[in-house]
Amino acid sequence: MRYQWPSETQFQEWTLVPEDRQCEMCGGPRHICDHRHHRFFTLQGPVHLVSKLCRCVNPACGGHHVTVSPPTELNLTMPWWSIGWDVFAWIGHRRFARHWSVPQIRAELCDSYHVVISADAIERYIARYQTMVAARHQDPTQMAQAYQGVADLILSIDGLQPEKGHETLYVVRELRLRRVWFAEPLLSSAAPEVQRLLEQARQWADRLGLPVRLWISDKQEAFVSGIAQVFAGVPHRYCENHFLRDLAKPVLEADSKAKVAMRRKVRGLRSIERDVLAEGPEKAETDGNGVVLDYCAAVRGVLNDDHGGPLQPPGLKMAEALGEIQSSLQRNLATKKGGRHRSACSD
Numbered sequence: 165m166r167y168q169w170p171s172e173t174q175f176q177e178w179t180l181v182p183e184d185r186q187c188e189m190c191g192g193p194r195h196i197c198d199h200r201h202h203r204f205f206t207l208q209g210p211v212h213l214v215s216k217l218c219r220c221v222n223p224a225c226g227g228h229h230v231t232v233s234p235p236t237e238l239n240l241t242m243p244w245w246s247i248g249w250d251v252f253a254w255i256g257h258r259r260f261a262r263h264w265s266v267p268q269i270r271a272e273l274c275d276s277y278h279v280v281i282s283a284d285a286i287e288r289y290i291a292r293y294q295t296m297v298a299a300r301h302q303d304p305t306q307m308a309q310a311y312q313g314v315a316d317l318i319l320s321i322d323g324l325q326p327e328k329g330h331e332t333l334y335v336v337r338e339l340r341l342r343r344v345w346f347a348e349p350l351l352s353s354a355a356p357e358v359q360r361l362l363e364q365a366r367q368w369a370d371r372l373g374l375p376v377r378l379w380i381s382d383k384q385e386a387f388v389s390g391i392a393q394v395f396a397g398v399p400h401r402y403c404e405n406h407f408l409r410d411l412a413k414p415v416l417e418a419d420s421k422a423k424v425a426m427r428r429k430v431r432g433l434r435s436i437e438r439d440v441l442a443e444g445p446e447k448a449e450t451d452g453n454g455v456v457l458d459y460c461a462a463v464r465g466v467l468n469d470d471h472g473g474p475l476q477p478p479g480l481k482m483a484e485a486l487g488e489i490q491s492s493l494q495r496n497l498a499t500k501k502g503g504r505h506r507s508a509c510s511d
């Protein structure tokens with residue numbers, strides 16, 4: 165749908181004239197025959213671009229029927245776009261380098277640049293941006309440049325299912341440069357389909373002239389047999405992510421039990437604090453009772469900290485922290501400077 169410009173919009177007027185005014189076919193002159201109007205947003209405000217079009221003046225020449233546009237037109241924007249390349253690049257960068265959401269991009273474009281376009285339009289530009297980036301990444305010359313100085317390749321393949329019931333997206337990545345090589349949605353995970361992707365990976369590796377040192381994937385049958393066939397002799401490792409995922413649940417369950425046990429053992433903080441506070445605030449300063457309260461606060465903090473995951477189980481962190489507090493208390497006791505309540509805390 166064409167963009168509806170509000171009637172009060174103030175445009176900068178830009179005019180482009182074709183520089184080459186000589187007909188390529190007969191060598192005669194080309195004259196201006198028409199104008200093309202294009203209004204679009206730039207980061208510097210709305211632009212009204214007028215491109216002068218020309219053609220050969222000689223009606224007998226084939227060039228008479230060919231309209232020539234100023235070549236610089238496409239450096240500013242694409243046909244039918246309501247934004248220039250600068251806004252387009254800005255959107256792509258915010259989306260993919262900064263991971264902004266579409267509403268966030270829309271609001272910032274409006275607030276900072278007075279570029280008012282719909283969420284739908286932004287989504288369409290993002291899709292085009294993705295297509296362009298993918299095309300550029302897959303460009304053989306670009307790839308050859310990127311892989312200069314890389315000695316060998318590590319490839320991985322995995323199937324991602326965006327939503328249940330949708331076709332699976334198979335992604336082939338190269339891990340030396342952490343680069344997605346290509347991705348394709350496959351309706352089935354049958355061996356011939358997967359093998360086609362593996363053969364494509366083979367071609368790409370050959371084109372780069374680099375040996376494949378290793379394959380990494382999960383243990384799906386189509387991967388195991390396909391890689392053995394297309395990349396005979398290349399080691400194939402199963403990715404640790406899947407092992408970790410299977411281990412995560414039992415690890416966290418065991419960790420949670422350990423936390424409960426520790427909390428059951430380290431108790432009585434409240435009664436210690438009550439005893440100290442009962443002696444009055446002035447004692448807290450002189451008698452070192454403030455230190456006791458600090459220890460109690462530290463222990464409570466450790467017991468309440470639930471942050472962590474399968475690789476940093478919260479129970480392990482808790483055990484380490486309690487151990488540190490215990491040895492700190494032991495050091496105090498050893499120097500015999502402790503107040504009378506500290507031994508209670510170290511229990």
Ligand SMILES: [Zn+2]
Pocket residue numbers: 187188189190191192220221222225226227228
């Ligand atoms: Zn001509």
